[in-house]
Amino acid sequence: MASMRDIKRRKSSVQSTQQITKAMKLVSTVKLQRAKGRAEKSKTYFNCMYDTVVSMLSKAGDINHPYLKPSVSARKAVIVITANRGLAGGYNSNIVKLVRDNDWNKEDLIIYPVGSKGRDAFARMGYELGEDYSAAIEEPIYADAMKISNQVLEDFATGRVGEIYVVYTGFKNTVTHTPTLLKLLPVKIEDKRSEEDKAVLDFEPETEDAVDLIIPKYITSLIYGAMIESVASENGARMQAMDSATSNADEMIGKLSLLYNRARQSSITQELTEIIAGAEAIS
Numbered sequence: 001m002a003s004m005r006d007i008k009r010r011k012s013s014v015q016s017t018q019q020i021t022k023a024m025k026l027v028s029t030v031k032l033q034r035a036k037g038r039a040e041k042s043k044t045y046f047n048c049m050y051d052t053v054v055s056m057l058s059k060a061g062d063i064n065h066p067y068l069k070p071s072v073s074a075r076k077a078v079i080v081i082t083a084n085r086g087l088a089g090g091y092n093s094n095i096v097k098l099v100r101d102n103d104w105n106k107e108d109l110i111i112y113p114v115g116s117k118g119r120d121a122f123a124r125m126g127y128e129l130g131e132d133y134s135a136a137i138e139e140p141i142y143a144d145a146m147k148i149s150n151q152v153l154e155d156f157a158t159g160r161v162g163e164i165y166v167v168y169t170g171f172k173n174t175v176t177h178t179p180t181l182l183k184l185l186p187v188k189i190e191d192k193r194s195e196e197d198k199a200v201l202d203f204e205p206e207t208e209d210a211v212d213l214i215i216p217k218y219i220t221s222l223i224y225g226a227m228i229e230s231v232a233s234e235n236g237a238r239m240q241a242m243d244s245a246t247s248n249a250d251e252m253i254g255k256l257s258l259l260y261n262r263a264r265q266s267s268i269t270q271e272l273t274e275i276i277a278g279a280e281a282i283s
Contacts, residue, residue, distance in 0.1 A: 004263045011256040018249035024087065025242035028235045032174065035232035039171045046225030053218045057187055067153075067215045068186055071162030075108050077130065077152045079223060081168040081230045082118030084134055089244075091169060091237035092117040094179045099167055100125065102181070110161060112152065114227065130155075140231060145224035149216055156185055164219070168226035169233035175240065177233035182226070184219050 057068065078099060082092045095118060099111075112130040113119035115137045123129060131151050136144035155161045164185040170178040 004260060004267065007256055007260045007263060011253060011260065014249050014252050014256065018246055018253070021242045021245040021249060025239055025246060028239035028242060032232065032235040032239055035228075035235050036171070036174070039229050039232040042225055042228050043171075046221055049218060049221045049225075053214060054187060056214075063211060065211045066157055067211060070186055071156065071159060073159050073162035074105075075110060075161045076104065076163045076165060077110050077112060077155055077161040079112045079114060079148060079152065079164070079166040079226075080118040080122070081137065081166070081226055082113070082115030082121075083230075083234045084116045084137060085238075086117060087241060088234055088238040089241040091177070091234055092121070095167055095169060096121045098179045098181060110155075112148065114148070115230075137227060137231065140224065140227035142220070142224050145227060146220045148223050149220040153185075153216060153219060166223055166226050168230045169237075171229040171232040171236070174236050177237055180226075182222065184222060185215075187215075187218075 057063070080095060080099060082095050086092065092115070099109075099122075106125075106127060109127055110130045111118075111122045111127050112133065113122065114133045116134040119129065119132055119134055131148075133144065133148050136148070152161070152164050156164055163183065165181060165183050167179070167181050170180040172178060
């Protein structure tokens with residue numbers, strides 16, 4: 001059995017750690033409430049944006065535009081949104097696994113990291129990295145999403161990549177966060193209209209000019225929405241992880257207290273035995 005001093009030192013260490021996890025849980029809870037509000041307010045808009053653009057393009061007929069035609073390049077731009085910090089359970093690793101375990105050829109991917117945890121993980125695994133936007137995940141703003149959008153669209157237009165994806169953690173509620181992979185370009189169009197409803201949609205100005213305006217806003221909006229949801233998911237995951245760590249510390253402190261009491265009782269019993277034995281020897 002460990003000595004009383006060792007048990008006391010271990011218990012003190014666990015109690016110090018518990019104070020840290022409690023503080024981190026409190027901070028994450030406050031941040032979650034703010035991020036949750038932004039995510040819930042924004043989600044409807046971004047879902048509507050996606051559905052509207054897909055529906056509009058499905059009614060537009062055959063549009064001859066680089067953003068909508070399959071590229072000759074087999075390479076894929078993957079915008080990976082993770083966190084800049086850990087201690088959030090499986091939040092970061094689940095995103096890395098989603099990309100790693102997908103049926104993609106590693107050599108065909110260019111990772112555009114938004115978050116240093118994802119950047120470092122893919123760098124270790126030997127993936128090619130594009131521009132690093134890790135700082136943008138701290139306080140996401142629309143201008144940051146626009147920079148990312150402009151870069152990947154430029155790479156798409158020049159033929160460096162033929163497809164664009166975003167991988168992020170979707171926010172459902174405080175305890176449910178879903179790793180999500182969304183294809184941004186080329187836009188996946190499903191024509192489910194009836195024969196009577198298949199009139200071609202007219203654009204004003206010209207179709208190509210309209211697509212030049214619509215697609216960048218569409219891509220930017222989806223990236224921004226993914227960043228907002230990811231921040232909410234990160235804080236929710238960290239709050240759960242710290243809550244679990246605090247509970248585990250409570251359990252460990254209880255076990256160490258029991259061990260300490262047993263060791264103390266054993267020490268007292270041994271001292272009494274020695275006193276009695278000594279008294280008997282004198283008498």
